Amino acid sequence: MDSNATVLRRRLTDDEIVLAPGVSDALEGVLAERAGAEILYVSGNAVASSVHGGPDLGLTTMTETVDRVRQIAGAVDRPVLADADDGYGNALSVRRTVQEFERAGAAGVHVEDQDAPKQCGHFDDKSLVPIEEMCGKLRAACDARANDAFVVVARTDAVAVEGIDAAIDRSRAYVDAGADAVFVDAPETEAHLERIGDELADVPLVVNVPYGGKTPMLPADRLAELGYDCMLFATTAQKAKIELLADVYEHLVETGDERDLTDRVATWETRDEVTGLDRWRDLEQRYG
Template sequence: MAKLIGEDVDGPARLRELLSRGEPVVAPGVYDALGARLVEEAGFGVVYMTGFGTTASLIGRPDVGLLTMSEMVGNARRIDSAVELPVIADADTGYGNALNVIRTVREYETAGVAGIHIEDQVAPKRCGHMEGKQVVPAETMVDKVRAAVQARRNPDFVLIARTDARAVEGVDAAIERAHRYLDAGADALFVEALQSDEEIERVAAEFAGVPLVFNWAEGGKTPPKDFDRLRQLGFRLILCPISTLLAATRAMREVLARIAADGTPARVVADLPGFGEFTDFIGLPEVNELGKQFGAG
């Protein structure tokens, strides 16, 4: 687990090393620091900060471009500070034009994350698996990618270019755009919301040898694929963006229904993590030890 006092892990270098291996990297999505610690405890190598989940958790609203860059970066900073794993964060459209992208990259770098993805949607954007998306001209996104490459201070910081053009212009245009973003300097490609096995296989073949992202969007437009098939196709990064959000929602509903019915949580508390177990997990023993060491206990 991450330490309150300790050396920072070189997240960008570690992420690049993981993506260079033959095995796909699975990155569960989280929307807060507690979720990140649970991902770390479960043994995953990378944490993904979901924009969908961040929006739902911070303001209780859908992912339709309602959060600002500073709100997203603040969440990314808290998530990164909680774990010793590389963090990949959703950076939406980059929050403006190419000049805004320069600031966005530097703010996310300062927050400590290992990489981000930016997309070619018109602002305000929408979740990639919702209807009603629009995309900017490809030239506009090329300029954003070029600006992002020049803006990063750490050359290992991973820049993922995402295109949402499949839903707007078709798969041919999405592939053409992805080629242009790769030529502009993107480290990895994310062709969002493919709608058939044939489209998935075509994109994988088109970009053989290029780090590709597969968004295993729970309930979304893309057909679900098992891990072995994604490995065969050559995908390097598998995002599972909202499993934790949906699981937490279900669990809280069940507990709240029981409390509403009984008036207390007496009938469910035995099935929950114990108070002591939970405080140990979130670092109370370490805090107590540091308090003694520095006279704050």
């Protein structure tokens, strides 16, 4: 049976674009898997919001993200692509980061070229490390993996800082340094997306087009036409959860009555099915 890393690598090079919903905890991972997702994406932004309730401003530690990846990968049977931020330090830090993510069950990671303190790719006022430094990080990432199939994606945030030309030049350098795929974050126009797809057509391409972000919201079929291989929905589910939970908590606090919410929440039986209660009961009987 192929490893999850092998499956992820193969899907990045298939003819059809693969869709990767974002998950920030094990329950979201289970739900995404049940919905038929082939690849799960662990977004640093979503993990930051979930772990410490704050923004994606480099506040989350490597250990906190790895813990989430371990929990998610342990709850599903799907490849997990994880956001490893800037690798949490220099090239030596990146080496350890990749080892920890791989041990936690990730099938691949992306490492970005932002300078510390890093932040969400769709925020303003970012800065970048020199190309040579990022290339060293990518070589360290590739050397660190125990399974050669483990996928190392190079993310560049250069579009907003240095422009589209620099983003493409950096992407080329990162592939030469060993990256298996490229993720040009926050392209600002459809023309940017088209140019990236044209000029990096020989490289597996990852793209994220979040609602409210800087990138035009194009559907998967159009992105596939432009040459993209993996479409992330990094924080879509979490943003939906924010809206729903805000309404639910407000209603509970104001009314003290959950009866009007029953058409908006899962039944007791649905929750038990999603969490696999029957399977655990069978194991309980077997061992009891």
